[in-house]
Amino acid sequence: MDLVNRVAxxxxxxxxxxxxxAFSLAKKGAKVVIxxxxxxxxxxxxxDELTLEGYEALAVQANVAEFEQTKALVERTIEHFGRLDIIVNNAGITRDRTFKKLSEDDWxxxxxxxxxxxxxxxxAALPHLLESDNARIINIxxxxxxxxxxxxxxxxxAKAGMIGFTKSLAIELAKSNITVNTVCPGFIETDMLSEVxxxxxxxxxxxxxxxxxGTADEIAKAVLYLCQDGEYITGQQINVNGGLYV
Structure with a gap:
């Protein structure tokens, strides 16, 4: 249980x-905010499923595209669990259009x-991550x-921007023992792909x-590796894409 008492x-x-x-982190002992x-x-x-299996989890509604709602998400986490060690930035949507049809709202x-x-x-999370002895930020x-x-x-x-963000923040936070990495999935069997x-x-x-x-579990394994064993890995792109992009 390598992540016991860690909060993600x-x-x-x-x-x-x-x-x-969320399941992969919980099964290694982390307390998880969904x-x-x-x-x-x-x-x-x-x-409910995690709780039934004996893990600690909490669901918190927040539109993370809105700063104040995101701040409230972090505050609720601290209020409930008392600390924060891991951030996994996974929220995402698509509005696929050829550029000539792409509206300002779509952008x-x-x-x-x-x-x-x-x-x-x-x-919102950084002040709390700085209090952790070995924090992780992982951007999907x-x-x-x-x-x-x-x-x-x-x-x-947007996804390319996440990579650049990751590299710069990793340089800034290395001295604070906070690693920042990106996991780059290829085409994964999810609801998003099912629409194709x-x-x-x-x-x-x-x-x-x-x-x-790929499968969602294969992405989760990469995230778990970075959380458990990635102390000397920061500013990197971990590609899980079946060889599609090398």
Whole structure:
């Protein structure tokens, strides 16, 4: 139980990759805050399942694209658990459009949820992370932030921004024994991928050297490794993409 008494916030933790991360951390002893925006039923189901298995978890609603709500999320965490050691910035949305059809709202909504939220959580959490003896910040970016994607200028810009943010913050916080890293998933079997037409999914799969999509648990393993064993790893991109981008 290597993360016993550690407290983690997982944004977008009610489903998919976030849910898998929450379970992986809890099973190693961490107390987990499941942040959600609109998926209240799913978030509470995750907490109920974790509690039934003997783990400590709390569901907290907050739109992490909004600074004051994010600040309240961190305050609720401290109020309930008394400390904060791990931030996993997983919340994300897509509004895929070709650029000529991309509206201003499509741009700002994706940038705010995927990128501004990372500033919001780190800003609100930093005073508490500095009190931890070995804190972690892990940002869930994407292969799209590295390689680009058709009809995804907004999403690609946000995910690439997370990578640059990670590198700079890692340099600043290294002296405080806080590591900051990015995990970059490829195409993962989640609700987001399920919305892609089958013929398009087959075309994508054909481009992946491993010839399959990844699983949420495989992303969670990378996050867990950084939390448990990543003391000398900071400012890095951990690619979990089946060889799609090397």
């Amino acid at each position: 916030i997982v944004t977008g933790g009610a489903k998919g990759i976030g849910k898998a991360i 942040n959600y925006n609109s998926s209240e039923q799913s978030a509470k189901a995750v907490v 700002h909504e994706v940038i705010n949820v995927n990128l501004s939220s990372v500033y919001n959580t780190c800003n 970016s994407s292969v799209i932030g590295q390689a680009g994607g058709f009809g995804q200028t907004n999403y690609s810009a 037409p089958e013929n398009v999914k087959e075309q994508i799969k054909a481009k992946i050297p491993k010839r399959r999509f």
